[in-house]
């Protein structure tokens with residue numbers, strides 16, 4: 001039986017981690033069904049809950065276990081380091097961590113010190129909200145699966161759609177997300193294409209915010225964590241497209257979405 005459980009109660013998903021036979025055991029619950037995680041911890045009444053995330057208070061009120069509150073940004077960076085060490089992933093000392101959760105939070109890490117630099121409301125919650133408004137779909141896996149098949153041509157306006165062959169920068173770069181209104185009026189717009197454009201817009205916006213932060217801390221290494229990358233290959237591909245152009249290296253560590261939960265488990 002686990003004597004401690006690390007919990008990251010986020011705006012959309014609650015991530016838990018505990019040790020079982022010396023192995024980390026990871027679980028994800030939906031924050032909108034918070035009673036599911038309460039039922040689960042009720043089977044572990046002897047365990048102390050180390051809780052982080054924006055919904056930490058809401059969850060703490062519903063459980064009978066002993067609880068300790070862990071600050072989110074500390075948990076995220078220390079948990080991330082622990083996951084990187086466990087995965088034997090070799091990272092330079094100095095890098096940027098971009099946590100794309102419901103919202104997006106950007107941190108600089110240098111050796112053992114970490115600092116939150118900023119954030120944006122453009123993130124996984126925006127993906128879900130706009131996907132719903134634009135296509136009526138609400139299932140994350142359906143949205144990402146469809147987006148993978150989508151075609152951004154004819155919805156996004158590319159540089160070459162304006163300049164033709166004489167473009168001063170890469171013609172395939174986006175000039176205007178969702179900006180090809182003339183073409184949209186002429187042809188049928190499929191849900192899969194809209195969703196591909198949505199993921200394109202969100203990934204490009206996050207990257208354009210992250211790159212200047214990376215430059216200010218003199219790093220080209222950007223580590224992306226958060227559940228928004230789970231089973232979402234298009235999101236990764238869209239970010240990786242820019243590695244060469246902006247001379248950056250993007251990392252997507254395995255289990256990165258559990259950084260907060262692991263950091264909470266290991267706290268003090």
Ligand SMILES: Nc1ncnc2c1ncn2[C@@H]1O[C@H](COP(=O)(O)OP(=O)(O)OP(=O)(O)O)[C@@H](O)[C@H]1O
Nearest residue numbers: 010011012013054101102103124125140226227228
């Ligand atoms: N099964 C799922 N259900 C809903 N959203 C999912 C699911 N899997 C991945 N996602 C995506 O992950 C996002 C949530 O990511 P994450 O769990 O990192 O955020 P959070 O910790 O809940 O939020 P925050 O840290 O901003 O409070 C969702 O907005 C959605 O885009």
Ligand SMILES: [Mg+2]
Nearest residue numbers: 010011101260
């Ligand atoms: Mg979170």
